[in-house]
Amino acid sequence: MDGVVERHSAGLDALEKIARHDLARLNYPAANWVPEKTGPDGRRVLDVLVVGAGMCGQTVGWGLMREGVRNIRVIERNTHGHEGPWNTTARMPILRSPKHLTGPDLGVPSLTFRAWYEAQHGAEGWETLYKIARLDWLSYLLWVRKVVDLKVENGVSLLKVEAAGDFLQASLSTGETVLTRKLVLANGRDGSGGFRWPSLPSFDPEDPARAGRVFHTLEDIDFDALKGKRIGILGVLATAIDNACTALEAGAREAICYARRPHLPQVNKSKGVSFPGFQRGQGMLDDDWRWKIYTYMLAAGSPPPHESVLRAQKLPGFAFRFAEPWLDMRIEGDGVVVKTARATERFDAVLIGTGFDVDLSRRPELASFAGNATLWGDRRSAEEAQANAEAARYPYLGPGFELVEKVPGRTPHMGDIHLFNWGSILSHGALAGDIPGLFVGSTRLVQAISHAMFRADIDRHVQNMFAQEDPELAPTDYFVPRDKRSGTL
Template identity: 25%
Template sequence: MVLSINELEKWIKQDLDQKRYFTKQSWCKPSRFDAGQKVYDVVIIGAGQCGLALAHNLKMRGIGRILVLDKQPLDKPGPWSTFARMPALRTPKNIPAMESGNPLLSFRTWYCAQYSEAAYDSFDYIPTENWKEYLAWFRKVLEIDVINEYEVAELESQTDADCFKIIPRQGDGQQVYFSKFVCLATGMTASGAWHMPEEYVGLLPEHRIHCAWDDIDFRKFEGRRVAVIGSGAAAFDNASASIEHSCSQLTMFSRRIFPKGEGVSTILARGRNDALIFDEESGQAPADILQPVLDYNQYLQPQDRAKLLALFFKDGRSAPRPEYFANIKHIEKINILEGEKISDLRLNSREEIELISNEKAHLFDELIIATGPQYNLELRPELKHFHQDILTWKDVIFDENVLSLGVQPILSESYQFRSKHGDSEEVISRLYSMSDVVLSTVGIQCVAKVSQIIAEDISKRLFHSSFDHIMDFIQDEENYQTN
């Protein structure tokens, strides 16, 4: 039986009301700072799927004083309305996500209620527009407080009050907030920022060179020759968008050679057939090796973990695998050049973009840079006062042949930043991340698992700090007052 959307929302409300889910109060010790301003238990920076999933898991644990801040407008959640230009998500539709074990909150349940089961069965990858709808619905039905168009300029530690001061960008007209814990859910730029490589800066007029993460007017590409530098997901998204807007030619320059065989994840998920060793296991399905690798690689020694992670990063983050191409729109119209080394870029006398790669000249009208973000914690405004104390891979082991992302932070088992120095551990450990930085520590993890682990760890720490407050209430409820 498929519920209507109204019936589904009614069931969700009834189920969660029993848990006092929708209260704005919290069992944690209430705190005020300075001139009596409220101190939140948790502030989450980023209102995409990660931020909303964490907010949901905190509310499930009775933590009501939470706030989510997002720099995007309300109608443009996450990257789906800006630089993520793909028509569908890149992960299969049946991967567990934000619902955290509650089937009533799953994308499938929502989609079937909103549209139909037949419509759901018609695709393998979630259409981007439907995912945006789902995020908006998830936020609405769970009454998650989000302040949009709030860009964090910096965090300051208020050591005398065990909290952070969250300061907005100057001129935004937004207020300052205080919180005991802060979690970054800022996506791909969680340990850096989008970056135009220095070797391309100033070589071409600004209206002829474009960055993949900018708001590009692809209508102007009609009938023009377009080059894309880069070979990651954003490069293919922008190439597809250019072709869709009738560019006359699209050439992609990839520094790396694309992998030809199966990916590490595919091989591990398929498993090893031990029937070759144990005859009695003949006919049994091989065990999935991928899941234990994802669950337990964080417990390896740094050297071994670095070797394992190097395979994942080389396999999944440098260039798409063969099976990925089937889901790229207009792939047959993209001229992909692999193993390219660009040595020069200029505007010739005919106002054409002249790109020299592997000692060969190519002529274009428009250029898109899609080389991805630069990893550097100094570029994160939230970490302005903390980056020098955060432990990174290069502080433990840094071999370019083993792990090329040495500037990435090493997170704890609970996804906290870790400190290089003991004297800053207490402050640094109250900063969490569930963005792309987790990949360098624990590999690929599903949103549901990460959000549950972080919510559980924060809840335990809040309970410990609130214990005396709770005991006072138990022992003298009649005279209890909130301070």
């Protein structure tokens, strides 16, 4: 692991014992209650396949186990210690979220970040902690995974999912094909789309010539290779600034962030919706309210954390260029020429910090479903969808984060695919990707899957109830064998 060390200390060892005892007190993991299903080949069918073992995927995985849905697999395309962005594309020293937030613990006090931190640094260390170090958060997540005994299959990707009789069929990068009743896509911020690239006349992101010269900020970047170089960055929000700082700290000579805006966004509106009522309630609102809330949020944007801006201000070679949009960009020789609204600049390398798009048609694994998935634009007037084209592309999800058919009956089992990634934000709010909403979102998803599993087998559960035989009175003189009882008992 690059920069991440598996933590071992007397304090953590003691906390692990406490946490495991707490879980035992809560009867975790619950016994599996879901009736077994078999496929045409006689093999047992998975109940849930969770794709992604970052913060969201692992929390859903152990939430399912706690609920007694045990026949699951959790797969992760990256190697151990590289799940999620924390040790890959996240380049900020500390998290944006306050240190006291919970979520991955699912309400177990001994599994909170605070408990993990205090076990190593004491109560005084917690009191003096400002915010959580990025790699500490990753180490904490890996510790939680270990304590709850969640098995993760690293180095395994989902290539394709399609309907197959009574189930979904998932093709994996290992060459394996598995049948599953439910699929959870907890595959990150770009899991419902892909990188957003600028539309510029002379630039094609598929051009192999961009290698080593034009990077998206969400790609792997060798910052040491940028030492001594002049870097242009398109974007002025958190990711763009953190990448600029990382380049300068690695020895880049200059890093200039460009924006169309005349100044940085000033207010983080998401702080106004980070309370339980909003987190639990937004997904229950009617379409008009949900559309109104998140078209506003998307348009408002969010300022970079002041910590990121202060970090940048201290670095020689950093600069903002406001009200200077890029008009064109071309790769030329060993550099990149950028034409802005004010000048023509030459850079040794360019970083594109424009985030990601939500667009299900860009996800190859969903090719057989995407064309019939209801989008928010399908639920709004043509005028509204045109005026808010980005919001219109978001998938319109059901109450359990499930995809909804545009034409009912055309794509069987679409409702068995649950998007627990950033594509869910218009339907449910920021419950799948941001720490503040993780507890609400993961609990809602797990309960929805549990309810669906129960409903699907209600006949069997009721027959089991009828057949239940618990000879409570056998040790007494009043026990009556079943065949001699009156009535139905």
